[in-house]
Amino acid sequence: KAGVTQTPRYLIKTRGQQVTLSCSPISGHRSVSWYQQTPGQGLQFLFEYFSETQRNKGNFPGRFSGRQFSNSRSEMNVSTLELGDSALYLCASSWTGRGRATGAAYNEQFFGPGTRLTVL
Amino acid sequence: KNEVEQSPQNLTAQEGEFITINCSYSVGISALHWLQQHPGGGIVSLFMLSSGKKKHGRLIATINIQEKHSSLHITASHPRDSAVYICAVSEGSQGNLIFGKGTKLSVKP
Numbered sequence: 001k002a003g004v005t006q007t008p009r010y011l012i013k014t015r016g017q018q019v020t021l022s023c024s025p026i027s028g029h030r031s032v033s034w035y036q037q038t039p040g041q042g043l044q045f046l047f048e049y050f051s052e053t054q055r056n057k058g059n060f061p062g063r064f065s066g067r068q069f070s071n072s073r074s075e076m077n078v079s080t081l082e083l084g085d086s087a088l089y090l091c092a093s094s095w096t097g098r099g100r101a102t103g104a105a106y107n108e109q110f111f112g113p114g115t116r117l118t119v120l
Numbered sequence: 121k122n123e124v125e126q127s128p129q130n131l132t133a134q135e136g137e138f139i140t141i142n143c144s145y146s147v148g149i150s151a152l153h154w155l156q157q158h159p160g161g162g163i164v165s166l167f168m169l170s171s172g173k174k175k176h177g178r179l180i181a182t183i184n185i186q187e188k189h190s191s192l193h194i195t196a197s198h199p200r201d202s203a204v205y206i207c208a209v210s211e212g213s214q215g216n217l218i219f220g221k222g223t224k225l226s227v228k229p
């Protein structure tokens with residue numbers, strides 16, 4: 001199976017602009033999660049989409065939004081870009097399994113290569 | 121206090137050494153993940169654990185659910201193992217991982 005793909009890989013924008021990033025999950029995966037990675041904050045969860053619905057959301061301002069299409073491809077959008085939005089944006093697609101010890105459901109996540117966004 | 125703590129933050133080893141990276145967490149989890157990130161950014165999932173121990177080649181991961189602690193071991197380390205190793209936990213079936221700050225490993229020849 002092809003892995004998770006993200007486009008574009010690199011992007012340079014200026015403050016105030018908006019940007020849209022795209023993520024194509026592994027075939028058959030219905031969940032797509034988005035993460036932001038910065039040197040100061042490390043990796044942080046943005047949001048998760050499952051079957052075209054936002055299932056979970058991290059602690060980011062409303063300028064960060066996303067959506068998922070019927071083919072499970074997902075996009076995230078950042079409006080009114082700020083310098084602090086410069087980061088590596090990663091998406092991960094996942095399936096759901098169950099833990100043997102706890103019986104709880106969990107996701108094994110497969111990451112894309114990321115989109116490196118620079119805001120000038 | 122971070123929900124996921126890793127130690128050490130930085131680790132330098134000589135080729136061939138046995139390496140251990142530790143991870144402690146304070147939340148209830150459904151699974152713990154060990155991830156590897158090379159320069160350039162791509163993240164590879166090494167292990168996902170909900171109990172016990174897993175082994176892939178020279179890598180071994182263990183988890184103690186009662187103590188909320190996991191370790192990643194690398195036997196016979198090699199310079200190509202140089203990367204950032206990240207511990208992350210999932211709290212349920214939903215896809216939001218909580219990450220540690222990572223351990224930067226450098227293996228010298």
